[in-house]
Amino acid sequence: MSELSMNKDSYPHKISQDNPKGLKNPWVLGWLALVAVVLVVNIGFISLAFITNPGLVDEDYYENAEDYEENLVKYRTARAALGWTYQAAFPNNPVINKKTPYRLTIVDKAGLPLTAAKVKLIAYRPSDASADFEIALSEVDAGIYEADVTYSLKGIWEITTVIEREDSKYDFKRRASIVTE
Structure with a gap:
């Protein structure tokens, strides 16, 4: 076979x-x-x-983005019409768990100090929403606002400063890198 x-x-x-x-x-x-x-x-x-979802996504992100896009020109025009200018003395690398002074000097369109404004600093941590906080800056002199800020976590933080007086609002953003000593 x-x-x-x-x-x-x-x-x-x-x-x-x-x-x-x-x-x-x-x-x-x-x-x-x-x-x-x-x-x-x-x-x-x-x-x-x-x-571990920190919930950092806005529930109405699409509608907010549409609103922002539609009103961007209005926001820019209103901001320019205010004519407010500022000088921010914010530290570049604050140290974790250490009081750090933040100072903001604001003047109006005529170059006069902007008084009686509500100024707040909103600290947003992109990786951990539970660490976010906001703090009011106090007016220590005409147009000069200050606060001591303490960060509880190291890393990158988004800092939004909001200035409000009467019906006017002005805001700006900065980024801070919190370090250990």
Whole structure:
């Protein structure tokens, strides 16, 4: 009998699909372990994303973006019409858990100190919404506003300063990198 005419039962070894030893092969075990590790890691990352979600996305982000785009020219025109200018003495690299003075000098269109304004500083931490805070700056002299600010976490913070007087509003943003000593 030639080799070509031999049937399946006459082979000395079973073919690989029927061989129970195939699952004991280190290559097969390695691939199965790799697939299992990838699945476990993905499940872990997805769970971590849901558990630690800081909620930094605005609920109405699309509507707010449309509103901003439609009213951008109005905002710029109103801001220019105010004519307010400021000089901010904000530190570049405040130290964590250390009081840091923030000073803001504001003048109006005529170059006179802007008095009786409400000035607040809003500190926004992009990676942790629970650390966000706002603090009011007090008017210490005509057109000069100050506050001591303490940051509880190191890293990058977005600082928005809002100036309001009567029905007028002016704001600007800065970025701060909080460091350890």
